[in-house]
Amino acid sequence: MSQHSTFRKLVTHDDDFIGMVAYTIYKNEKLNWIDRFTSQAGREPTYSEIQTSFNVNTDSDQKVQQYLGLAETKLNSFIDQTVAVELEQYKKEILNTFADPKIQTLIDTKLKQSLVRALTPIISTEVNKVNTVAQNIETKVNPINGLLHGLKPTFWGGVWQNLAATAVTAIIVTFVSTGFWFYKFMQTEKNKDNLINEVKKEYGLTDEEWNKAVEIAKSKKNNPA
Amino acid sequence: MAISLDTIRRANDNLMRGRSVRDADLPDSVKRQILERRYSAEEINAAYARSLTRDKK
Numbered sequence: 228m229s230q231h232s233t234f235r236k237l238v239t240h241d242d243d244f245i246g247m248v249a250y251t252i253y254k255n256e257k258l259n260w261i262d263r264f265t266s267q268a269g270r271e272p273t274y275s276e277i278q279t280s281f282n283v284n285t286d287s288d289q290k291v292q293q294y295l296g297l298a299e300t301k302l303n304s305f306i307d308q309t310v311a312v313e314l315e316q317y318k319k320e321i322l323n324t325f326a327d328p329k330i331q332t333l334i335d336t337k338l339k340q341s342l343v344r345a346l347t348p349i350i351s352t353e354v355n356k357v358n359t360v361a362q363n364i365e366t367k368v369n370p371i372n373g374l375l376h377g378l379k380p381t382f383w384g385g386v387w388q389n390l391a392a393t394a395v396t397a398i399i400v401t402f403v404s405t406g407f408w409f410y411k412f413m414q415t416e417k418n419k420d421n422l423i424n425e426v427k428k429e430y431g432l433t434d435e436e437w438n439k440a441v442e443i444a445k446s447k448k449n450n451p452a
Numbered sequence: 453m454a455i456s457l458d459t460i461r462r463a464n465d466n467l468m469r470g471r472s473v474r475d476a477d478l479p480d481s482v483k484r485q486i487l488e489r490r491y492s493a494e495e496i497n498a499a500y501a502r503s504l505t506r507d508k509k
Binding site: 242243244245299302303304305306307308309311313314315316318 | 455459460462463464466467471473476477478482483486487490491492493496497498500501504
């Protein structure tokens with residue numbers, strides 16, 4: 228089979244990229260075979276030797292499918308590597324971008340703005356809750372304030388209150404002073420009685436003799452002559 | 453996604469050195485996604501045809 232025939236079997240149309248890669252695999256395999264032959268025989272193989280030894284079954288459907296399958300596998304490996312290398316490059320660029328102080332400042336600013344945006348509704352809700360509680364307290368306190376306001380004296384009320392307070396104070400002072408005086412008086416009387424009893428006891432006087440002595444003293448006081 | 457010639461060179465170099473996609477400096481989930489995606493012969497040929505059309509324009 229000629230090389231031309233193999234190419235036609237592997238590459239079926241102009242856009243058959245897999246076929247083209249498959250043909251390079253076939254060609255590589257053929258060159259390797261020629262190298263091995265040359266190495267072993269000490270000379271290059273003839274066209275006839277290539278056709279009878281290497282190209283025995285390269286045009287079979289099984290061999291063609293094998294070349295096409297290998298091409299598909301190799302191209303997928305190449306695509307995988309290309310995507311990986313490209314993504315690694317993107318990753319480096321992104322990391323370098325984030326390392327830039329200007330970008331970091333921008334990110335910080337954006338983060339702060341996002342934080343403020345996120346927190347504002349939460350803070351507003353909490354502030355509203357506090358305001359509601361404050362209003363509730365005010366609602367409960369207002370009637371008490373009204374009561375206290377009602378108890379607040381007017382000018383004349385204040386005058387009367389002061390007068391009443393003064394009167395109560397005077398009464399208390401008088402009562403205490405009187406009580407104190409009465410207490411002293413009782414103490415004095417008690418002491419006088421004790422003294423009389425001691426005199427009576429000292430001189431051995433009876434109550435009758437004492438009363439008589441008192442009358443004599445009173446009459447002498449009334450009639451000094 | 454436009455692939456640069458430098459990327460293709462490095463990908464080819466990795467292939468020749470036998471470097472696997474698993475060795476790439478990428479998250480495991482990304483590497484797994486890359487390896488799980490298989491392109492059929494038809495998809496590859498269609499992409500090649502598109503690139504030829506794009507180049508002609």
